[in-house]
Amino acid sequence: MKKYFKENKTLFILIVIAIVCIIVSIVLLFKYFYFGNGGSNYGDRLDGIENVLITDEKQNEVASKIQENSIVESADVRITGKRVDIRIVFGEKASLIDAEGVALKSLDNFSDEEKSFYDFEYTLKQNATEKTEGFLIMGAKNVNGSNLVWNNNNSTSEEE
Numbered sequence: 001m002k003k004y005f006k007e008n009k010t011l012f013i014l015i016v017i018a019i020v021c022i023i024v025s026i027v028l029l030f031k032y033f034y035f036g037n038g039g040s041n042y043g044d045r046l047d048g049i050e051n052v053l054i055t056d057e058k059q060n061e062v063a064s065k066i067q068e069n070s071i072v073e074s075a076d077v078r079i080t081g082k083r084v085d086i087r088i089v090f091g092e093k094a095s096l097i098d099a100e101g102v103a104l105k106s107l108d109n110f111s112d113e114e115k116s117f118y119d120f121e122y123t124l125k126q127n128a129t130e131k132t133e134g135f136l137i138m139g140a141k142n143v144n145g146s147n148l149v150w151n152n153n154n155s156t157s158e159e160e
Contacts, residue, residue, distance in 0.1 A: 045081070045082065046081060046082060048117070049082065052114055052118070054084065054110075054114060054118070059077040059078070059079065061109070062075075062077050062086075062106065062109045063075045063076060065106070066086075066088060066102065070093075071090055071094035071098055071099075071102070072088055072089070072090055072091070074088070075087070075088045075089075075106075076088075079118075082117065082118050082143075083118065083119045083120075083121060084120045084121070085121050085123070086103070086120065086121070086122050086123070087122075087125070088103060088106075088122070088123070088125070089125050089126070089127075090102075090124065090125065091126070092129050092132045096124075096135050096137065099137070100124070100148070100150065103124060103139060103148060104147075104148055107120065107148070115141070115143075118143065119140065119141065119143055120140065120141040120148075121138070121139070122139040122140070122148065123138050124136070124137045124138075124139070137150055137151060138150070138151050
C-alpha cells in the first residue's frame with residue numbers, strides 16, 4: 001500500500017482536495033438553500049414601513065368608500081410589502097372611463113406620505129353581459145409617479 005501511495009502521491013493529493021471542495025460546496029449549498037440568510041424575505045426594502053403602516057381598518061375603510069359608488073359592485077384592498085393592490089369589480093352601468101375615474105378618486109383616501117412610500121396597483125373588472133362587452137384593465141402608480149398609468153386595453157379583431 002505504501003508503494004502504491006508513493007507512486008500515485010499527486011493523484012491522492014488531488015483526490016483529497018476534490019473531496020474537501022465537494023464537502024465545502026455541499027455545506028455551503030445546504031446552508032444557503034435550507035437555512036437561508038435568516039433575514040426577511042424583503043431584505044431592507046421595508047425599512048421604515050412601521051412609520052407609514054396602512055392598517056387593516058384603513059384597508060377596510062378605503063374598500064367601503066370605493067363601494068359607496070353606485071357603479072361599483074365590490075372592492076378589495078390588500079397590502080403586500082410596499083404594494084397596495086386594489087381590485088374593483090364594476091356593474092354593467094359602468095364605462096371604462098367611469099371606472100378609471102373611480103380608481104383615480106380612490107387615491108384621495110391615502111395620505112401623501114402613504115402615496116410616496118407605497119406602489120399602487122389597480123385591477124378594474126367588469127364582467128361581460130348581454131348589455132356590455134365588459135373590460136379588464138390594470139393600472140399602477142409608482143412611488144415616484146404622480147398619476148395612474150393604465151395598460152393598453154384595446155381589443156384586437158380577427159381581421160387584423
